[in-house]
Amino acid sequence: MPDALDATPYDALLLLSFGGPEGPDDVVPFLENVTRGRGIPKERLKEVGQHYFLFGGVSPINDQNRALLAALRKDFAEHGLDLPVYWGNRNWAPYLTDTLRDMVRDGRRRILVLATSAYASYSGCRQYRENLAEALATLEQEGLEPPRVDKLRHYFNHPGFVEPMTDGVIEALADLPEDVRDGAHLAFTTHSIPTSAADTSGPVEQHGDGGAYVRQHLDVARLIADAVRERTGVDHPWQLVYQSRSGAPHIPWLEPDICDHLQECHAAGVPAVVMAPIGFVSDHMEVKYDLDTEARAKAEELGLPVRRSATVGADPRFAAAIRDLVVERAAVARGQDVTPCALGTLGPSHHVCPVGCCPARQARPAAAGADSPYA
Structure with missing residues (x-):
């Protein structure tokens, strides 16, 4: 058996993704989730959804996330990282709030979050953090104690x-x-x-x-x-x-x-x-x-x-990179000095999104950052 890797203080990893329809009947409801609050008519959403209908109304993203989940669990087990991996989506089942509720009921109190977006931007980072804050607020309203969530750093140059x-x-x-x-x-x-x-x-x-x-x-x-x-x-x-x-x-x-x-x-x-x-x-x-x-x-x-050319998908090297980022972030949380792994000229990204990072047009609470209401 490999030497155990230390993930403390974290007791779970959450794979957080965008989500996608898994059949023709899902397409318009999915697009309604994505565009909620914008007042887009259903007929327009049917037009927008035509590229999904070309593929039988099925987005590949959910199956790809299932493959990544399997790759992460396999890599963690083979390298002695005892950390359960959950999966939640912003816009389709399994929904983020439902997954976080399950995690709390499973006793998870300190959660690392892996977003399926490697770069800094509002839609690729802060919006995920806003969704986390919204989900945590829902759990609080239900009488559940929200867990502490931290997001893995941007991994574009890993x-x-x-x-x-x-x-x-x-x-x-x-x-x-x-x-x-x-x-x-x-x-x-x-x-x-x-x-x-x-x-x-x-x-x-x-x-x-x-x-x-x-x-x-x-x-x-x-x-x-x-x-x-x-x-x-x-x-x-x-x-x-x-x-x-x-x-x-x-x-x-x-x-x-x-x-x-x-x-x-x-x-x-x-x-x-x-x-x-x-x-x-x-x-x-x-x-x-x-x-x-x-x-x-x-x-x-x-x-x-x-x-x-191919994207990284569930490549074993990507799963290994996530393991590296988990162990790195856990060491930071324990107050240890770490040398983050990064290529290129920009160096490793921040571990905690600072105030003013990727701001929204309208200010909303965002978890897993310096301005988090759930620190």
Whole structure:
């Protein structure tokens, strides 16, 4: 048996994700959850949900989270980390509040949270923390004592996240026809967000043009491009591009869009493109539809050879990275000195989100941060 790893003071890990429909009848109720409070008519939601209906009304994300859960439990057991792993979603079953209620009834009092979003942004971090605060308030209203929750730091530059994506890019390049392979460009893709949200992402001192969100993605893209050059001997041009925009046309969002970028590459005589979705943990709907369906259709229309590299998903190296982050955060909670593992130029992210980090348009309570009402 391996030597036991120490997770104290934590007694559970919560995998916190977005959630997705698991059948045609789930699509509109799921979208109503996602857009709650925005007053979007049901008919419009049916239109928005068409890309889910193309896949039988099933988002891949829940099965991918089940695979990640299994990978985490396997890795923890093999390495002597005695920490149960639970799973809750923001927008579909298993719902976050229900999972936290189960955890409290199981006697869990100090919980670590792993969000399936690797980067700093309102939608990728603080909104998860707001959902946690809302769920904890619900438990309190039900007469249950809320547990203490802490969120694992951003893991965008952990080797266990970067290295599987690097392998994926190299495999995608190798799958291109030999006559266009060396000239292929790398399009590193992530979810577009409003420029105002990007500019205020991360701690206050990192706010500015693109904020931490853009800087973190650029650092990961550079890491992967450099590793590809070192391993293949070919220096592929690259660019950070965006996808999955969903906002009103008059509100500025991060650009260029992946489909516009493919058109620009074709016009410039680029022989091929590898799309690398570095902004996503798994091959969920934004990857399967926006890249594998929509962007691929644009490339076929242009006659431009494209390949899409894999996300980390349930890669054992990613599970090992989460184990490393759990042990690291537990040591910090015990007051021990640690040397966090991080690649690139930005260094490891903060363990506790500071006040003013990734602010919301309207102030709401957020757990697992310096401003948490549940410290």
